Amino acid sequence: MQIAIFHNIMWSKYKGGVFSAIHDLTQGSGTQVSFTQIAETEGERVALGGVDLNYHRYPYELIFPGSYTSVPTYQRTAALVARAWKTQADVVVLAGFERIEYWAMLATLMVRRKPRAVFCDSTAYDRPSRLLKALAKRLFFSQCDGFFGYGIRSREYLMQHGVPSEKIYFRCQAAALSLDYDESTALARRLEAAPKEGEAPRFVYVGRLSPEKGLDTLIQAMASVVKVHPRAQLNIIGGGPTRDALLQQVAQAGLQDNIHLPGSMGIDKLAEQYASATAMVLPSTSEPWGLVVNEALSHGCPSIVSNICGCVPELVVAAQTGFVFQANSAIDLAEKMLAAPGAFSHTENTARRCIEHMRQFSPANAARQIVEGCQAILKRNQRPA
DSSP, X not given: OEEEEEEEETTOHXXXXXXXXXXXXXXXXXXEEEEEEEEEEOGGGGGGOOOOGGGOOSOOEEEEEEEGGGSOHHHHHHHHHHHHHHOOOSEEEESOSSSHHHHHHHXXXXXXXXXEEEEOOOOTTSOOOOHHHHHHHHHHHHTOSEEEESSHHHHXXXXXXXXXXXXXXXXXXXXXXXXXXXXXXXHHHHHHHSOOTXXXXXXXXXXXXXXXXXXXXXXXXXXXXXXXXXXXXXXEEOOOTTHHHHHHHHHHTTOTTTEEEEEOOOHHHHHHHHHHOSEEEEOOSSOSSOHHHHHHHHTTOOEEEETTSTTHHHHOOXXXXXXXXXXXXXXXXXXXXXXXXXXXXXXXXXXXXXXHHGGGSOHHHHHHHHHHHHHHHHHHHOOOO
16 A cells, blocks of 8 residues: 655654654555655744754655745645656545645546545634635535544534544644653653742743734733732743734733743753643634643643643643633633642642653554554545456
């Protein structure tokens, strides 16, 4: 069996880890998998650093060096159509469905009668689509043979757009942890660095600084937390277009001693942040999954997550691995942040629960689910001789 997987950008460490695991899984198995990366990065990710090749331990073709959006649409379309026309793969996995070049690939594969699947990162909690866009998605999906979604909310989204449940294959979301990540080391670091009884709580946010991340709500909630714990701390880690506005909001609230924006950090520094925080907070108003929750839990750090985030059903167990709050509600978020020190006061028990919960969300499991899904798609589409 031959599988061809197309992906939009190499910048994604977690996809690099999953693709590497697919390569390892299929060696000597009779299943051959080819990987095509369309570009290295795109948009605002350019400012977040280059591709870390340490996470791409598999053979791949890179079509366009540099940014995805710097390549004219006609060039991307021509390159992908040419590869769709020539591929000898039994199943082709498309990078997505939202760009014209993916439609062109789909049409080419339909002409060739090639079974095709698509990665779907959207969820039922995303911003509602306009009617024409929703109809276009339904049309695209109707011509695909399989779908790889993140979990329950991705499945709901696909079914809302007319996809039969038997065509949907879960793939667990696996974070790109440090290559030398070890559970026992993460637990030991957590036990050493987590806030001790009587210490002020410490919170951390990791991600882009952009409107959909709900950071204005987080700052409002932190103002309420500081009224109870005057020495409480919040690190907002990352870069993005709303940085200046957030700094201004912090200053206006008089929280310069409590809230800090240190910029972006590497994976090892982030591990230290997770280890030392009372909880990680993800206040997004739009979030297909929320891989930082995977990261935090893997380091024994519980997470306070908005109800919009796609990972909630799978990752957040109330008062065990974290809390869920109503997106855009600073009052609800503050209540959960204030509850965290007590709920997670037994550091070792909490850390063990978080780390153990994440074992199933590994690159190896994600790889197995993708390969088994492709095998099922091919079997369902094979015609009698």
